[in-house]
Amino acid sequence: MKDTTPLDQGWSLHHGEDRLPAAVPGCVHTDLLNAGLIPDPFLDANESDVAWVGRRDWTYTLDLPAHDSRHERTDLVFDGLDTAATITLGGTELGSTRNMHRRYRFDATGLAGELEVRFTSAYTEAERVRALVGDRPNVYPEPFQYIRKMASSFGWDWGPTLPGAGIWKPARLEHWSTARLAEVRPLVTVDGSTGRVELHLTLERTENGAGRPLTVRASVAGAHAEAVLDGDTGVLTLEAADVALWWPRGYGDQPRYELDVTLADGDAPLDGWSRLIGFRTVELHRTADETGTPFTLAVNGEPLFVRGANWIPDDTLITRVTPDRYRTRLQQAADANLDLIRVWGGGIYEQEAFYETCDELGLLVWQDFLFACSAYPEEQPLRGEIEAEARDNVVRLMPHPSLVLWNGNNENLWGFRDWGWEEELGGDSWGEGYYLGVLPRIVAELDPTRPYAAGSPWSDSWDHHPNDVDHGTHHSWEVWNRQDFAEYRDSVPRFVAEFGWQAPPAYATIRRALPTEALAADSPGMLHHQKAEDGNGKLDRGVARHFELPADFDRWHYLTQVVQARAVATGIEHWRSHWPRCAGTVVWQINDCWPVSSWAAIDGDGRLKPLHHELRRLYADRLLTLQPADRDGAPRIALVNQAAEAWSTTLRLRRLDADGRLLAESAVQLTAGPRAVHQLPVPAELLPGEGSAREYLVADADGLRAVHFPVADKVFAYPKPEFELAVEAVEDAAGGAAVDVVVTARTLVRDLLLQADRIDPAASADRGLITLLPGERTTVRVRGAGVPTAEQVREAVFCVEPTRAVL
Structure with missing residues (x-):
């Protein structure tokens, strides 16, 4: 049997x-941090002080x-090298690498001595490639499209510029004889309750193993198959009865079955492979209809309204x-009632633990190929690297049932059409050949x-604008960049793959990142930890449309959190x-x-923003929403029911x-069918007076609440909020x-928020904004x-207050 020697101890780093x-x-x-040779780049403005590391x-x-x-062959295996490296062992050069996103294997048989992995600066390598292929447009002043490295390590509008180097995944020696399983590619399908696995196998043989008949055995869910291979490839098919x-998540259970593969020479095992798989079908409905081109995912024949969020690398130092x-992070996503995570194309193909956890939690994975916000040259040496990278990662990730969609790129088709590219x-290549040629060919062949x-956004054809709301996926960024969040209600895209609103991180996160700074919205550290173009200007304008812009930091911090949660709620409630x-x-x-001001629901220290709690409400199976006006100008109530059972409830409406x-009230019995939306107009007698600064509408059903105020908060005649607090020690069930x-x-009391981390940085609250x-x-x-005392708690509590003008 193959032997493995981990290479995880005894390494040195030098320059x-x-x-x-x-x-x-x-x-x-x-390594430099652990040695005390650089300051923490996440604190203050230290990011700038360590820029030399990447060069x-x-x-x-x-x-x-x-x-x-005693084996015939020894391979040196690297699961990931970041990025441009030359490898030597005992003075013998084994090879070189130019791609962070691939696995590498070198024949090291009979070699010993000093193993050296020499990394060239990512900037040096990128400039070398740029000189070969020529300049291409880019939304950021960094050369990430010329090197197959995590693009966001060069900085983004939410991330620091910290491109580095390293052996970023495990390294090992593998000793083997006769043959090994070089590739196992399972095509998993299901017909009714019969699960089918078509195993495509590729062997690598030693000279002594060439042409020798070898036995491959496989099993899953009680099914077994066996074949004798005398070549380097073969196919085994298993059919398992009565699979679940x-x-x-939210639609059923997540049963998985162990798929085992063994390669043997007679009765002597040579190599093995094992994964947990799940049986399910996935379809993407894109057949044109009366309103355009849909983009509807269906799992096991069940069409889904996707409740998702975009995922970036969880740490720039990955x-x-x-x-x-x-x-922890994915459980937080599930706790917010998400059912899909989109792995965004400027990051990485995540590690196995990410996909395994999604398999277990029932979180669907939309996986971008790694292209984002840039024109990518299609010439060598990049083209060959990209094909090898795609093949490597499709085969690596395809056993995971959570993975339901491959996506060619992020915003590059849109960029070509709208950003002056x-x-x-002038006719140079820019990546279209990857998205419409290379990548779909590889997926069709392998998975x-x-x-x-082809991309996000993408209208499924050049016949339509790439970001057309009526066709395919749509990215809604005009609202955050230039408008009030109420403008989300102006369109109904077929699928909203990106939209969002910024807010700062939790107070304790800011305080850790800026330990000595006198905090202000525009203090030096806050501005350094705001990477979006005019980010603070957009935050301020977002607040000022609804509230008087406060001068003190604590109030500004609270109101930006409120506006972020309200903005995302406005979009999701309308679209659902x-x-x-x-x-x-x-x-x-x-x-x-x-730690950064950004669009995230969970901040860089893992603390939940109010948006996370709001997502839990917005993405619940049952959502009650008051829509101020539809396209006909009539306010309406919507009961959104994504559960498998009908929702029958008593809806109570009050004008206060x-x-x-x-001032007026009514109660009506309503039913929303399974996976359906029930809508009704608001009765005229319950509508607040148009432009009223005193009247508002409240809807309640089964513990859910929706409110509608007809004017901006800074105009409404809020009373001075009065409330009592009591603190009771309890034994927590957890x-x-x-x-x-x-x-x-x-x-x-409107949008009361208890910021528990202001009491203690380790504290958390189980609720967000409450009215x-x-x-x-x-x-x-x-x-x-x-x-804590009631006074300590009160100092951590914020809510909407009346403006001076109203008082």
């Missing part, structure tokens, strides 16, 4: 004469003594993202069980109410890669005065002590804060 201990897997930035060459070395393996279907960290390129989309015309929303974004006085904060409203009517009471559970 010139300086050497220091190196971690493998790891990167130069984390140097670095060498990793390891003493590799002769081994006593794998479903997205080797710090452990399996436990993947699980077409004129600037025909999954759909492929138009199911099935609109078949999904994928909010930008679920996570952050460092600002002081809490009941283990450990906690406190319940009981809030009793004496007036209307209470006079006399109502609610409870917020706080964990990790000990037993």
Whole structure:
């Protein structure tokens, strides 16, 4: 049987004469940090002080003594090298690499001595390739399209510029004889309750193993198959009866079955391969209809309204993202009622733990190929690297049932049409041949069980604008960039693959990142940790449309969080109410890669913004929403039911005065069918007066609430908020002590928020924004804060307050 020797100890990193201990897997930035040679680039403006790291060459070395393996062949295997490297062992050059996103294997039979991995600066390599292929347009002033490296390591409008180098995935020696399983490619399908696995196998043989008949055995879910191969390729088919279907979360369970493959010479095992797989079907409905071109995912024949979010690398220094960290972040996504994660094309093909956790949690994965916001040359040496990269990762990831869509690129087809690229390129290649040629060919050849989309956004044809709301996927960025969030209601895209609104991270995250700064919205550290073009200007304008722009930081911080949550809610509630015309929303974004003001729902320290709690409401199976006006100008109520059972409820509507006085009310029994939306107009007598600064509408059903105020908050005659707080120590069901904060409203209290991390950086609250009517009471559970006093809690509580003009 094949033997493996991990190479994860004893490495050194050096540049010139300086050497220091190196971690493998790891990167130069984390090694320098661990050695105390650079400051933390995530704090203050230290990012700028460590820019030199990415412009140097670095060498990793390891003493590799002769081994006593009796096998015929020894391979040196790297699962990931970042990025341009030359590998030598005992003075013999084994080869070179130019792609972070591929696996590498070198014949090291009979070699020993010093193993050296010499990395060339990513900038040097990128400029070398640029000189060969010529300039191409790019949305950022960094050369990421000339090197197959994580694009966002060069910086983005939410990320720092920290391109480094390193052995970023495991390294090992593999000792084997006769033959090994070079590639196992399972095509998993299901017909009714019969699961089918078509195993495509590729062997690599030694000279002694050439032409020898070898036996391959496979098993899954009680089914077995065996074949004798005397060549290098073969196909085995297994059919398993009575398999249970794998479903997205919220639609059913996620059963998985162990698929085992063994290669043997007679009775002597040579190699093995094992994965957990799931049986399910996936389709992408794109047949034109009366309103355009849909983009509707269906799993096991069930069409879905996708409740998704975009995913970026969870740390710019990606080797710090452990399996436990993947699980924490993805569980947070599931807790927000997401059912799909889009792995965005400027990051990486994530590690196995990411996809395994998605398999387990029932989170669907939309996987971009790694192209984003740039024109990519199609000449060599890039073209060959991209084909090899795509083949490597399609085969690596295809066993995962959570993976449901391959996508060619992020925004490049749109960029060619709208961002001036077409004129600037003057006929030069820019990536279209990848998205409409190379990549769909590879997916069709290697993984025909999954759909492929050429890009996002993309209208499925050059016959339409790439970002046409009526055709395919749409990215909605005009609203954040130039408009009020109410403008989300002006269109009904077929599928919203990107949209979002910014807010700063949690207060404790800011304080950790800027430990000595006198905080202000425009203080130097806050501006350094704001990477979006005119980001703070857009934040301020977003607040000013609804509130008086505050001068103090704490109030500004709270109001930007409120506006972020309201903005995303406006879009999702509108688009969900138009199911099935609109078949999904994928909010930008679920996570952050460092402490930064951004569109994320979970900040760079892993703390939940109010948006995360709002997503939990917005993406629940049942959503109650008040839509101020549809295309006919009539306000309406929508009961959105994504559950498999009908939703029958009593809807209570109340028109109230600002002081809490009941002006009118009604109650009606309603039913929304399974996976359906029920809509009805708001009765005229319950509509607040047009432009009224005192009247508002409240809808309640089964514990869900929707509110509608006809004017901006800065115009509405809010009373001065009055509420009582009580703190009660409790034994938390999750283990450990906690406190319940009981809030009793004496007036209307709009968007109350308890920022638990202001009490203690380790504290968290289980609720986000809460609106209470006079006399109502609610409870917020706080964990990790000990037993604070009511006064300590009150200092961490914010809510909407009346403006001076109204007072």
